[in-house]
Amino acid sequence: MSPDKIKKTARIYALQNAITFNGKANSKAVIGKVIAVLQKNGFSPKEIIPVVNKVVADVNKIPLDEQVSELEKKAPELLIKEKKERDFSLPDLPTAEKGKVVTRFPPEPNGYLHIGHAKASIVDYEYARMYDGKFILRFDDTNPENAQLEFYDVQKEDLCWLGIEWDKEYHTSDNLDKHYKLAEQLIKQGDVYVCNCPPDEVKKGRYHGKECICRSCSPDKNMDIWKEMISSSLDCTVLRLRGDMKCANTAMRDPTLFRIIEKEHPLQGDKYRVWPTYDFAGAIEDSLSGVTHPFRTKEYELRDECYYRLLDLLKLRKPYLMEFARLSITGMPVSKRKIKPLIEQGLVLGYDDIRLPTLRGLRKRGILPEAIKNFVFSQGISKSESNVTFGLVEAANRKIVDPVARRYFFVNGPVKLVVENAPKIKKSIDLHPTDKKLGCRTIKTDDTFYVQKSDMEKLKTGDVFRLKDLFNVKIKKKNKETVFGECLGEKLISGSLKIQWTTDNFVKMNVFIPHVLFKNEKFNPDSLEKIEGFAEEAVSKIKTAEIIQFERFGFVRIENKKGEITGFFAHK
Ligand code: ATP
Numbered sequence: 270m271s272p273d274k275i276k277k278t279a280r281i282y283a284l285q286n287a288i289t290f291n292g293k294a295n296s297k298a299v300i301g302k303v304i305a306v307l308q309k310n311g312f313s314p315k316e317i318i319p320v321v322n323k324v325v326a327d328v329n330k331i332p333l334d335e336q337v338s339e340l341e342k343k344a345p346e347l348l349i350k351e352k353k354e355r356d357f358s359l360p361d362l363p364t365a366e367k368g369k370v371v372t373r374f375p376p377e378p379n380g381y382l383h384i385g386h387a388k389a390s391i392v393d394y395e396y397a398r399m400y401d402g403k404f405i406l407r408f409d410d411t412n413p414e415n416a417q418l419e420f421y422d423v424q425k426e427d428l429c430w431l432g433i434e435w436d437k438e439y440h441t442s443d444n445l446d447k448h449y450k451l452a453e454q455l456i457k458q459g460d461v462y463v464c465n466c467p468p469d470e471v472k473k474g475r476y477h478g479k480e481c482i483c484r485s486c487s488p489d490k491n492m493d494i495w496k497e498m499i500s501s502s503l504d505c506t507v508l509r510l511r512g513d514m515k516c517a518n519t520a521m522r523d524p525t526l527f528r529i530i531e532k533e534h535p536l537q538g539d540k541y542r543v544w545p546t547y548d549f550a551g552a553i554e555d556s557l558s559g560v561t562h563p564f565r566t567k568e569y570e571l572r573d574e575c576y577y578r579l580l581d582l583l584k585l586r587k588p589y590l591m592e593f594a595r596l597s598i599t600g601m602p603v604s605k606r607k608i609k610p611l612i613e614q615g616l617v618l619g620y621d622d623i624r625l626p627t628l629r630g631l632r633k634r635g636i637l638p639e640a641i642k643n644f645v646f647s648q649g650i651s652k653s654e655s656n657v658t659f660g661l662v663e664a665a666n667r668k669i670v671d672p673v674a675r676r677y678f679f680v681n682g683p684v685k686l687v688v689e690n691a692p693k694i695k696k697s698i699d700l701h702p703t704d705k706k707l708g709c710r711t712i713k714t715d716d717t718f719y720v721q722k723s724d725m726e727k728l729k730t731g732d733v734f735r736l737k738d739l740f741n742v743k744i745k746k747k748n749k750e751t752v753f754g755e756c757l758g759e760k761l762i763s764g765s766l767k768i769q770w771t772t773d774n775f776v777k778m779n780v781f782i783p784h785v786l787f788k789n790e791k792f793n794p795d796s797l798e799k800i801e802g803f804a805e806e807a808v809s810k811i812k813t814a815e816i817i818q819f820e821r822f823g824f825v826r827i828e829n830k831k832g833e834i835t836g837f838f839a840h841k
């Protein structure tokens with residue numbers, strides 16, 4: 270056995286280990302595997318260890334998505350095995366009983382849903398299913414400055430596309446009267462007070478742990494001002510929890526529970542001017558609607574104390590709060606707040622821009638809901654920060670589309686090829702390398718072809734290459750516009766370059782390729798690449814939304830608008 274064999278074996282196990290651990294392989298783990306595999310062939314650990322160490326260092330230098338695609342090429346079975354182990358079902362919920370679990374997904378109707386929302390809603394929905402429980406869709410629309418009518422429906426459409434079904438749907442804003450009653454109960458109990466200090470003062474007080482004079486008002490006086498807040502034009506007044514202004518948990522320094530927002534609400538109109546904050550509405554709604562296991566992202570952890578305190582004070586049932594890490598993807602804005610300005614400033618083309626992690630953007634570029642689900646499962650519900658590369662979503666998608674996507678030829682940057690003595694033939698070529706059921710197309714060829722300019726630049730006069738699935742060609746002459754060749758027959762010549770081609774019956778089309786939107790936190794002006802090329806004629810018959818593979822190019826989702834074909838690049 271050659272040292273080369275050690276290198277090769279080490280490389281695939283290093284890739285496998287790196288992919289499992291977010292791009293960084295561990296030498297010791299890889300050494301163990303490689304020794305186990307190679308020792309029986311007479312190789313000693315002494316020979317193996319230094320090679321593995323070097324290979325692991327090399328593998329750790331390449332990005333995760335490249336690691337995934339390399340392993341996919343070199344040892345796909347390891348990738349599948351690894352993924353199978355990780356295609357886990359969700360861990361058990363604490364204190365959960367079959368038939369009694371209630372979960373909810375609470376989006377604010379202020380934008381299109383993105384892959385972070387997919388994570389939250391899939392986890393909520395799957396838990397309800399796992400325990401034969403109920404899943405509630407609740408629109409947290411208690412900030413009329415943010416809520417917009419169009420987004421209620423848009424978000425529902427996006428959830429449907431993900432395959433999520435809900436047992437109940439309602440709007441938090443429908444329950445404001447109930448919220449007011451509970452607020453009044455807290456006022457009477459002396460647990461809250463109205464505060465009309467300027468926001469700056471409130472902030473300072475929190476920072477320095479100092480109480481303000483409003484805190485000493487009597488419940489009766491507080492009630493009077495609260496009534497005024499609700500009904501009149503009283504401004505700059507909030508209702509605060511009587512927490513502890515010196516509490517180490519700053520979220521307990523008399524958080525605001527209600528504030529005045531004078532803006533027409535898309536569903537409630539101008540019925541209310543006092544709106545609950547997330548601290549209040551979230552806790553109350555989870556409790557009243559019967560939710561047993563509400564999930565929140567980890568950044569709310571400090572606010573859990575306030576959540577439970579409110580429910581204690583109101584003697585309401587306490588759900589079991591669960592937390593997971595907010596999903597972040599390198600170079601992508603996984604937040605409505607970050608996506609909105611990109612659209613407003615015209616930096617991206619809209620909510621379905623293929624560079625965005627919105628569900629609409631992902632859908633447009635051919636990422637399937639099942640792939641998103643598998644990706645979410647593979648991430649799990651750990652609390653540790655997960656900043657992952659989009660390559661993981663791509664790998665999950667590739668696994669689904671690869672066995673079913675029809676293959677076609679696309680010539681990226683075409684140049685004309687004239688083959689003298691080329692036979693005029695009608696050639697049937699399979700649309701998939703292994704699945705015959707996916708059919709074939711018949712191409713009529715003559716002596717004129719289009720091939721990729723960059724392929725031709727690699728070859729010189731006298732070199733031989735193969736027009737894939739057709740015949741061999743020897744290059745006789747080249748000029749700027751045309752390559753002239755000679756047909757050398759159909760018999761495969763091993764080692765010759767196989768290239769994709771079209772006849773002069775081609776379809777002119779553009780393919781858009783998304784790249785990362787942010788590089789070092791800065792907008793990447795080259796994030797959308799447009800490729801002009803020729804596709805083979807059969808592509809003109811593909812209907813919108815089919816995901817195909819352009820061989821040696823990548824998976825592409827097709828849009829066919831009255832014969833004008835556009836491709837959106839999903840991944841390699
Ligand atoms: P955004 O910045 O996108 O508006 P948000 O948390 O304010 O984020 P909401 O509509 O309030 O958006 O979120 C609805 C649910 O989706 C919440 O439970 C929230 O925790 C969850 N969620 C939102 N973004 C992510 C993310 N990136 N990863 C995981 N969960 C998320």
Ligand code: MG
Pocket residue numbers: 377
């Ligand atoms: Mg929000």
